[in-house]
Amino acid sequence: MILVTVGEQLPFDRLIRTMDLWAGQQQQKVFAQIGRSTFRPSHIQYKDFLEQGEFRQRLQEAQLVVAHAGMGTIISALETGTPIIVMPRKAALGEHRNDHQIATASRFLALSYIAVAFDENELRQKLADMEDICKSQETLRNIDPSPLLMKSIRDFLPGN
């Protein structure tokens, strides 16, 4: 099963529509959390919102997650070790207030933590390369919080 998620705050019809078309053509099992998106998919199962517990479980069980480039989603996927392809929202298309998702995605791409599709065509290409992407992300990623950051906070706390 492939999990699609666009977060809770803003619609992202472009991603849902692309995944719906792809699922229809490829006969792939896809489940989507569509949030505030208005497009209603016809080839994939979906819910508007998922409880935290259900989201976590679906993420753990998914072979791949395809998502907006929201930090909550990216960190959660890194925590569960689920391979992830993100497509950043574009401000020019009214999908977010600014283009910070493009900047974030580029940075995380540079760390080779995630796969990034900057538009729908790239997303279809990445999906065609799904097996390779999943394999490359299987190698262990160190996602512990920075020990220096945690120490700086602990040292600062009263009583220390």
Place this chain on the structure above:
Amino acid sequence: MKKVMLVASSGGHWVQLNRLYPAFEGMEKIYVTTEERYRSTVDSARFLVVPDASRWNKLKTLWLALVMLKHVLTVRPDIVVSTGAAPGFFALLFGKALGAKTIWLDSIANVEQLSMSGQMAGRYADLWFTQWEHLATPEGPLYRGAIL
């Protein structure tokens, strides 16, 4: 027991805040967020909700500030920590005024510049962090690594 107030709006801010949790072991934790549905994820810790004013809508922002002020006055935290956004700014502002130690960790999503709330929170943060090295400056914010 020292009281730490952990503040974040929903989504990525909340997920990042939770990764700081181990730093506050042995303290009483009070969570403040914009999403009631997160209540079930914090076990026995106290859990408070504030209005979501992420777009800086003036009336909603004022309402958020008032509710946050009430929470800070009721809780009287020793430490206030936030990853953003607007709720965290107000928590640091009021927390600092009431003598709490304050920590701001700007979201890792802010790669090109600090968030607006992060820039504003700098004045009230005893510890003021960015998660990107290139955004750190001698006057702050500090860079000490990221939550992953």
